[in-house]
Amino acid sequence: MVLEKNNNLFLIFIISFLLTPAADANSKLPVIKTKQNIANIRYISSDGKYTYYQRRTGELYFSSNYEVKEVLKGIEYNHYLVIGSESKKKLIISSWSNFQKFLSMREPATLHIVDYGTHLSQKIGNGISPRLHLNDEWLSFFDPKTKSILFQNLIHYEIKLNINLSNTINHYFIPEVIMPNKTTIIYTDIDKNGIPIVSHFNIPDQKFSLLYKPETHQTKIELCFLNDHVVIAEFGLDTLNEYSSIKRLAITQLENYAQAVNIYESKLNDIGNMICHMDKQIYFSKKIKKNATISNYEIASLNPDSKEVKIISDLKYAPQAFPMEDKIIIPHRGEFLLLVGKNIEYNDHIFGGKQ
Incomplete structure (x- = not known):
């Protein structure tokens, strides 16, 4: 029985590996x-x-x-x-x-x-x-x-x-937090019904208010702050009703979420992992459907003013990236690829990795 169980687990692992999109070497x-x-x-x-x-x-x-x-x-x-x-x-x-x-x-x-x-x-x-x-x-x-x-x-x-937090349901939930000024804290939470929410805490008044609540629990909410705007992203988790969106709300309009402007929308479930970068662009992992059964995930840049979206990675599977000062970096097969920014030029030309 133990051998059979191990073989089944190994088979599941192999099938999962084969169905995962291969990153471009x-x-x-x-x-x-x-x-x-x-x-x-x-x-x-x-x-x-x-x-x-x-x-x-x-x-x-x-x-x-x-x-x-x-x-x-x-x-x-x-x-x-x-x-x-x-x-x-x-x-x-x-x-x-x-x-x-x-x-x-x-x-x-x-x-x-x-x-x-x-x-x-x-x-x-x-x-x-x-x-x-x-x-x-x-x-x-x-x-x-x-x-x-x-x-x-x-x-x-x-x-x-x-x-x-109000969350008592999801023990693995980690809140997103931004502090756009000395009087305001905005963070994500989960209500008693398991629906993710965005809350606003006014520090001087010590008062909480609900900023945004989606209609379903089948979504992931991410936050960041850029150009005096709160950026709220929603990435769907429902495979039968896929949806992703990114909105921005001026910090002066926190009491009126209806003023939020939709700057990106997709009928696919993007992975997300959103970054508001110092170059005033928004970066996230976007789903690109190739056919009925195959989808790629690449890092996309979003201009919040023009709403222009560009695919800037070429790995077929890029679920995340991370910022480091002026750079955006993608971890990939034991290496770190430069997505945004310039490489460091050392005078002695001693480098690690590929040249």
Whole structure:
């Protein structure tokens, strides 16, 4: 019986693999250039001056002008994630000590903050999905154990905020959070009926209000902030009634969602993973139907003013990308492909990966 069960699982795995669209091995996208093994790099500045990288022994290091300084100590196989923002004043470091042994979306990381281009760190707390706001003056992160979003002021550390989610249904739900100004927080939640919602919290008044609620639970909502507008994306999950849309709402119109302008619409279920980038474009993974049974997923750019959509990747299956300063990067088969931005030109021409 055990052998039969294992064989069935293996067969399911093979069928799933064969039905997954194959990524294009002949992509014309350039590989990111680095001086060292890119698998160890956690953050690199747009000019290559600053690099944060980890070692197998568990330490996180900062490198600049051929000088190396330790940022954090750790145990063997410690895993780090370093993220920043277009303001380039702070960086957030997430650290997991048991990353290779306990795989869970809900496992909190230890969070540290460093000034951009430095190595001295300060512990902030424990959580996931950290994000910088308002010129890097605020930090938010999610505590999956208490199901609350925590906000920490990085100028005056005694100032903190806490928002408890309404969600009691989906234990794997991670909220999207934006803080467009010092009085406003907008975040996603799930109501008692399992329907995703967008909520607005007025900080001075300490009042909550419902900004948007779709008609069905078969949808995923994503948020970002661009050009003084809240961008709200809806990516369908119902395979029988596919739909995707992206709307934007001026920050001055939060009390009137009817003023939201539809800047993108599709009759297919896009993957999403939306990015509002510093180049004033919106990027997301778009579904492209080839025929009745085959669909590709490529990264698309959306101009929010002209509503023009362009397919800018060529991998056949590109479910996600991530920003790093002026760049948009796609992880692909152990390499990192440059989708938007310029490669770093090093004077000594020592690079990792393909040339």
